[in-house]
Amino acid sequence: MYYWKSRDQEEVDFVIQTGTEVRELIQVCWNPKQPKTLEREIRSLLKASRKLNCTKLLIITYEDDFSEEYNWFGIKEKVVFVPAWKWMLEKSIA
Numbered sequence: 795m796y797y798w799k800s801r802d803q804e805e806v807d808f809v810i811q812t813g814t815e816v817r818e819l820i821q822v823c824w825n826p827k828q829p830k831t832l833e834r835e836i837r838s839l840l841k842a843s844r845k846l847n848c849t850k851l852l853i854i855t856y857e858d859d860f861s862e863e864y865n866w867f868g869i870k871e872k873v874v875f876v877p878a879w880k881w882m883l884e885k886s887i888a
Contacts, residue, residue: 798846804838809846816848824856826875840869854881 798806798819808820819842826832839851851873858875876884 798842806842816846818850821853840866
């Protein structure tokens, strides 16, 4: 498990890797409903997605549970939002 940081100081909280393969990029955000917060989190995920060649993008939140496609300067990917309690339960079962 690692993190990613761009030259512009944008970060992705967790980079899940097996060997040399990046399997998942995870952001943790209490409330992504505020436009500036959502833009920051999505922009970092999409930039890292392109740089690390990973399309499994996740934002762990307090209560949001949905997925949506986002486009940022030609980078288009689906981002999954999941509440922390649900993510923890899924991980404990797996």
